[in-house]
Amino acid sequence: MSVKQRYFIQLSYNGAEFHGWQIQPNAVTVQEELQKSMSMISRESIEVTGAGRTDTGVHASLYVAHFDAVSLKLDDPNFVYKLNKLLCKGIAVQKIFKVGPKDHARFDATHRTYKYFITFDKDPFVSSFAFKPFKKVDIEIMNEAAVFLLKHKDFESFERTGADNKTSVCDVSAASWEVFDNFAVFTIQADRFLRNMVRAIVGTLLDVGYGKISPKKFNQIIEKRNRKYASASAPGEALFLVDVGYNSLIESQIDYKAQGFHFVPREMPKRS
Structure with missing residues (x-):
């Protein structure tokens, strides 16, 4: 029997195209689009659990979710590239990494x-x-x-x-x-x-x-x-949504430099 491995996925999205994160009837959502693309590229049914909901139109420059899969080939250096090519332009995946079988994107967030x-x-x-x-x-x-x-x-x-x-x-x-x-x-x-x-x-x-x-x-x-x-x-x-915090082991695997677009640079001088 095939054993599923749990993964965390780091992504960003432009909320203008979506009715929020969570799947809902008769609406385009980030969760649904991500699941469809991941299921297609991995050739197995993938269900993604997010760190939390975001409302219609709200963006995420750093979002984290988890999923279980058997056949995900992360050893392929082009896997994330292929996934991004398949996804709509409003979603970008930065990284996918293995975690423990009980690690949870929502419940473990600090x-x-x-x-x-x-x-x-x-x-x-x-x-x-x-x-x-x-x-x-x-x-x-x-x-x-x-x-x-x-x-x-x-x-x-x-x-x-x-x-x-x-x-x-x-x-x-x-x-x-x-x-x-x-x-x-x-x-x-x-x-x-x-x-x-x-x-x-x-x-x-x-x-x-x-x-x-x-x-x-x-x-x-x-x-x-x-x-x-x-x-x-x-x-x-x-x-x-710009950050989701976890324990040090998981945070060490999140690529904070690769997170999505911020149009307000942190080093900008304050108005006097």
């Missing part, structure tokens, strides 16, 4: 990190990946409000209504805005995220930046644990 991009200027070259606020926003006061995210555990106020999560508790370990030359980036890291959580947080923080909501009011919205008190969700096209 944290996820998202970035949300806003641009201060109208720019046709970044408009597909950044949101332009309707008016000037106060980044400093938005950061004052973001601090409250670190002081709470229950984020039901930012959870999509009707979501099937068993708990709305998350451990947020980082949440802040950084200002660059002509845009700002919101970075948030947590052990897990609820459906629509980051976009709802950003939408509410933008209302803080517009002066509609005070930081104190933002804190009260979290405490109410009711989605109706938070603001409308920010658009998905400006949101990127």
Whole structure:
């Protein structure tokens, strides 16, 4: 009897072409496209389990999933090249590597990190990946409000209504805005995220930046644990999943330098 080997796969995708990661009826998803291509190239039925869901239109510059296979020929140096050639242009695979039989892309993840991009200027070259606020926003006061995210555990106020999560508790370990030359980036890291959580947080923080909501009011919205008190969700096209953390053994095999496109270089100087 053939024994299946478990693999982790590192990939990136442009969410504009997809209705999120997870397979759903009558919609094009990343999971479905990846499974079809991998099953075709390996000539066996492949089911891929991702590190988590992403919403429609949301991108991932670094995403991790796992799958089991018998006949995958990783000794072929052109395997990833062939897979990328078969995949649609919105998905790119960077690496596939063997892991233990019980290693799990979702359950073993220690944290996820998202970035949300806003641009201060109208720019046709970044408009597909950044949101332009309707008016000037106060980044400093938005950061004052973001601090409250670190002081709470229950984020039901930012959870999509009707979501099937068993708990709305998350451990947020980082949440802040950084200002660059002509845009700002919101970075948030947590052990897990609820459906629509980051976009709802950003939408509410933008209302803080517009002066509609005070930081104190933002804190009260979290405490109410009711989605109706938070603001409308920010658009998905400006949101990127940029990192999924694991134990040191798995992380040592992830190629962080090969991760997908970041249009905000880390070394860019901050606005004075």
